[in-house]
Amino acid sequence: MNYKMTIAYDGSRFNGWQAQKENDNTIQSLLEKAISDMLGEKAEINGSGRTDAGVHAKGQVANFKTKANIDKELFLRDINEKLPSSVAVKSVEEAEERFHARLNAKGKTYEYTIWKAAYNNVFSKRFAFECRGLDTVKMREAAALLIGTHDFLGFSSLKKSKKSTVRTITAIEIKEDNETIKISYTGNGFLYNMVRIMTGTLIETGEGKRDKHSIADVLDKKDRSLAGFTAPAQGLCLMDVFY
Amino acid sequence: MNYKMTIAYDGSRFNGWQAQKENDNTIQSLLEKAISDMLGEKAEINGSGRTDAGVHAKGQVANFKTKANIDKELFLRDINEKLPSSVAVKSVEEAEERFHARLNAKGKTYEYTIWKAAYNNVFSKRFAFECRGLDTVKMREAAALLIGTHDFLGFSSLKKSKKSTVRTITAIEIKEDNETIKISYTGNGFLYNMVRIMTGTLIETGEGKRDKHSIADVLDKKDRSLAGFTAPAQGLCLMDVFY
Numbered sequence: 001m002n003y004k005m006t007i008a009y010d011g012s013r014f015n016g017w018q019a020q021k022e023n024d025n026t027i028q029s030l031l032e033k034a035i036s037d038m039l040g041e042k043a044e045i046n047g048s049g050r051t052d053a054g055v056h057a058k059g060q061v062a063n064f065k066t067k068a069n070i071d072k073e074l075f076l077r078d079i080n081e082k083l084p085s086s087v088a089v090k091s092v093e094e095a096e097e098r099f100h101a102r103l104n105a106k107g108k109t110y111e112y113t114i115w116k117a118a119y120n121n122v123f124s125k126r127f128a129f130e131c132r133g134l135d136t137v138k139m140r141e142a143a144a145l146l147i148g149t150h151d152f153l154g155f156s157s158l159k160k161s162k163k164s165t166v167r168t169i170t171a172i173e174i175k176e177d178n179e180t181i182k183i184s185y186t187g188n189g190f191l192y193n194m195v196r197i198m199t200g201t202l203i204e205t206g207e208g209k210r211d212k213h214s215i216a217d218v219l220d221k222k223d224r225s226l227a228g229f230t231a232p233a234q235g236l237c238l239m240d241v242f243y
Numbered sequence: 244m245n246y247k248m249t250i251a252y253d254g255s256r257f258n259g260w261q262a263q264k265e266n267d268n269t270i271q272s273l274l275e276k277a278i279s280d281m282l283g284e285k286a287e288i289n290g291s292g293r294t295d296a297g298v299h300a301k302g303q304v305a306n307f308k309t310k311a312n313i314d315k316e317l318f319l320r321d322i323n324e325k326l327p328s329s330v331a332v333k334s335v336e337e338a339e340e341r342f343h344a345r346l347n348a349k350g351k352t353y354e355y356t357i358w359k360a361a362y363n364n365v366f367s368k369r370f371a372f373e374c375r376g377l378d379t380v381k382m383r384e385a386a387a388l389l390i391g392t393h394d395f396l397g398f399s400s401l402k403k404s405k406k407s408t409v410r411t412i413t414a415i416e417i418k419e420d421n422e423t424i425k426i427s428y429t430g431n432g433f434l435y436n437m438v439r440i441m442t443g444t445l446i447e448t449g450e451g452k453r454d455k456h457s458i459a460d461v462l463d464k465k466d467r468s469l470a471g472f473t474a475p476a477q478g479l480c481l482m483d484v485f486y
Contacts, residue, residue, distance in 0.1 A: 008365045056366075073361075080362045088363035118316075119323045120331035122251045123301075127366065 018050035054233030129235035134206030156191035201228030297476030372478035377449030399434035444471030
């Protein structure tokens, strides 16, 4: 049987999603251990993609195969009891035998949260990056230039890549209230650090430190040094994976 | 000059709002120390009311008098820098000389958050009480019986009281989504532990452990032992104070 799970985590104290070795303090290892213990067989899970150390998720997706036939309600109750409170399995469902959480992913939505209020962020300090005085009109103008199909190599931490670095961003939404600015990015895939570097670049645009035309320059010249800083991991959250 | 502040705090690690002695780890003492340091004169602040140990606030109101003329923007920046990240002064404004945050309060709204999802509460564990399987239809029916002007002595932890224990609740709203049930209470005032005991009673109604008619019984007989348990402080938040 092949099972698909939706997973949430507070990434603050983890070394990211991707398992590296035993006792590596990654979310994947934690889940594999919990599931292996429950099923009494070694479980390997495929995540939709890795998230960096410190990055959060509300809608990470992963699948695993097992000989066992799982009672879904019982499985959810047991695994959430086994997991620390910083990780939750939100749902589990049967998937087709060929389903693979990474290979079949058609797109993803990430959200970056900026705390802009003049006062302390009392209730969600671990889930936002503090930055004040941003001009969201300028940020929206710059964001519009990122939408579409481009080679995003300049917006990534990849030195170079044998694989294609062309990706399509279908939407960037910037929502603002009295306390936060939330930037959500939807696209068919994102390169290493791409969301955080796009966010750093939009922040610098909002600060008036760079012009929106610099966006086209990064895309054209594919030069990381022309883009903005890498916004801190703590503001980033994987919201949804589409299949 | 008389100044009115709006204050937010994560009450998890405090001994409540009300100052008791020095180094008492209360929010009032922390604010008085910060303001006294900033103004170079001993400041005393009046809160709209005390909140218990572990109770949170998004809209606590307090006032203080000073000979100094405060630059509001500078004051906000400085005091938020001085305060730990679990406390924020959200706004400061001049008030009439006679304004008193407690004596002039006309009403308050409290919100109680219940985590009901089958999986772990990853992002707001400190701000909710976990409770599953509640019937919100039954809870709403019971809540309706609390609305109005009643003697709420039976819904308080007061042994007896020389002062009136009659209060008016103008609204109780119960909102539900996939993860939480939020109960908001608006009234002209609340007795000691009253919101937490009403919440415990509504939870027991939602669990089917008691009938909504027991509400009338508590009000009639003014007997604390007939009401429900005192719901934990961590789910409670002071949202707003009306003047």
